[in-house]
Amino acid sequence: MIRLVRNTLALSILFSSLLHAQSAPQAAAQVPNWEPDIRKFEEQDKTNPPKPGVIVFAGSSSFARWNTLLDDMNGLNVINRGFGGSQYTDLNQYAPRIVIAYRPAAVVVYEGDNDLADGSAKSPQSVANEAKGFARMVRSASPQTWIYFLSIKPSKARWKEWPQMKSANSMIADFAKTQQRVQYIDVASAMLDAQGHPRDELFAEDGLHPNAKCYELWSSIIKPVLLKREGTQK
Numbered sequence: 001m002i003r004l005v006r007n008t009l010a011l012s013i014l015f016s017s018l019l020h021a022q023s024a025p026q027a028a029a030q031v032p033n034w035e036p037d038i039r040k041f042e043e044q045d046k047t048n049p050p051k052p053g054v055i056v057f058a059g060s061s062s063f064a065r066w067n068t069l070l071d072d073m074n075g076l077n078v079i080n081r082g083f084g085g086s087q088y089t090d091l092n093q094y095a096p097r098i099v100i101a102y103r104p105a106a107v108v109v110y111e112g113d114n115d116l117a118d119g120s121a122k123s124p125q126s127v128a129n130e131a132k133g134f135a136r137m138v139r140s141a142s143p144q145t146w147i148y149f150l151s152i153k154p155s156k157a158r159w160k161e162w163p164q165m166k167s168a169n170s171m172i173a174d175f176a177k178t179q180q181r182v183q184y185i186d187v188a189s190a191m192l193d194a195q196g197h198p199r200d201e202l203f204a205e206d207g208l209h210p211n212a213k214c215y216e217l218w219s220s221i222i223k224p225v226l227l228k229r230e231g232t233q234k
Contacts, residue, residue: 037083038094050079050102055230058099059110060086062153065209072219076226077105087115087122088130095134100141106230107138107145108185108222112152112172116164124164128171135175135182146181146229149173150222151188154198156207185225187218 055078057063063082070078081098083090088111091099099107111134114120115127135147149172152165169188176184191214193199202214210218 032084032086032090034083034086034090034094038097041081041083041098051077052103053077053105053230054079054102055226056081056099056102056104056107057110058082058091058095058107059150060084060114062113062210063110066215068212068215072215073223073226076223076230082110085114087111088127088134089115092130092134092137095137096141100138103142104145106148106226108148108150108226109134110150112165112168113155113158116152116161116168117158118161124167124171127168128175131172132175135179139181144181146183147179148222148225149176149182149184150218151184151186153188153210154191156198156200156203158208159198183225185222187221190217190221 055073055076057066057069057078058081060082061084063069063080064084066072066080066082069080079102083094083098091109091111109131111131112127115122115130116124131149138145138147151169151173154162154165158165166188169184169186173184173186176182191199191202202211202217203209204211
């Protein structure tokens with residue numbers, strides 16, 4: 001009887017170990033590896049170092065896909081450091097290398113979209129807290145840097161998540177009002193039609209990412225804000 005119990009226990013431990021061994025690589029595979037993207041930025045910096053007083057656009061794919069950013073921000077010293085489907089946690093992890101390292105005059109941030117996508121365990125409050133953490137990190141290392149938080153955009157593909165995103169926007173906007181050298185820029189309101197729904201003409205075919213017309217709209221909102229404070233930094 002004792003031998004039977006021992007054998008059963010041993011088989012149970014072995015089965016549990018096998019399950020863990022099978023599930024662990026799958027869990028790890030779900031964690032994005034942004035290191036190649038970050039190293040690519042660092043290689044670019046070696047051949048084409050950013051000028052002093054640069055304005056960094058940092059965030060997720062809505063920035064990464066903004067191929068006309070330099071032309072759209074003509075008259076301003078800008079670089080694009082958007083990477084993939086990043087979240088605030090990713091940006092905070094790599095900020096020392098792709099934001100703080102430049103001692104920028106300003107940083108324009110677009111995150112939160114992927115943080116609150118369908119299936120995410122994050123809440124509007126946790127996203128707002130991560131935005132605050134980013135601001136504290138930049139402020140500690142570079143007190144003179146202005147931080148501009150872009151609102152999370154509404155989109156057709158993630159319309160169900162819009163109430164959550166709107167709540168996070170409100171919290172970040174309230175936080176910005178209490179801080180020096182921090183400003184919230186609302187691009188979301190202009191992306192909604194008279195009925196309060198996302199404007200179809202502003203999105204790529206996936207219904208998620210901005211198209212050229214949307215980037216024109218964003219430029220018309222963002223650029224005047226930057227020119228007012230940063231235009232003389234070029």
